[in-house]
Amino acid sequence: MATRNIIERGDETLGKVCREVTRFDPRLHQLLDDMRETLAQANGYGLAAPQVGILRRVCLVTGSDGEVIELVNPEIIETAGEQEGFEGCLSVPGLYGWVKRPQRVKVRAQDRNGKVFEAEDVDMSARCFCHEIEHLDGHLFTERVRDGKLYTEAELDAMEEAERESGRKKGRKGE
Numbered sequence: 126m127a128t129r130n131i132i133e134r135g136d137e138t139l140g141k142v143c144r145e146v147t148r149f150d151p152r153l154h155q156l157l158d159d160m161r162e163t164l165a166q167a168n169g170y171g172l173a174a175p176q177v178g179i180l181r182r183v184c185l186v187t188g189s190d191g192e193v194i195e196l197v198n199p200e201i202i203e204t205a206g207e208q209e210g211f212e213g214c215l216s217v218p219g220l221y222g223w224v225k226r227p228q229r230v231k232v233r234a235q236d237r238n239g240k241v242f243e244a245e246d247v248d249m250s251a252r253c254f255c256h257e258i259e260h261l262d263g264h265l266f267t268e269r270v271r272d273g274k275l276y277t278e279a280e281l282d283a284m285e286e287a288e289r290e291s292g293r294k295k296g297r298k299g300e
């Protein structure tokens with residue numbers, strides 16, 4: 126395993142539509158292993174292949190149980206409810222935006238051997254499914270943020286300080 130470089134916003138790779146995976150071979154397994162290591166090292170919540178420069182429909186999402194789910198050729202097949210909160214991205218370091226997402230998301234995908242499975246999750250993991258799958262279509266969360274506004278860590282810290290008084294809490298790991 127090895128870590129791979131995470132591409133940042135501004136690189137045209139992140140705007141491209143990724144191709145479907147058709148070969149579930151050692152090369153795909155290597156990519157997934159490397160992405161896992163890259164995600165762990167970056168202390169992120171999710172990671173999509175285009176973020177490491179590979180234009181294939183592959184991503185990782187951390188489930189509510191803390192396990193990293195490998196998704197190949199994923200698609201969202203069901204959503205329910207709504208959540209709002211700050212979202213970040215490993216390709217947009219240090220900046221966060223307010224994004225609305227479904228509260229619950231169900232996906233269908235293939236595992237590293239091509240076997241089809243379904244996964245369903247809520248909260249941060251539901252948010253992450255949406256975020257990562259959008260990466261595969263060349264979209265970043267920055268396109269969806271409320272008022273087009275991105276906040277720095279310092280701005281978020283100040284807001285969180287104020288929110289602590291009202292007892293609200295937000296996650297803000299990169300995806």
Ligand code: NI
Nearest residue numbers: 214215216300
């Ligand atoms: Ni991202």
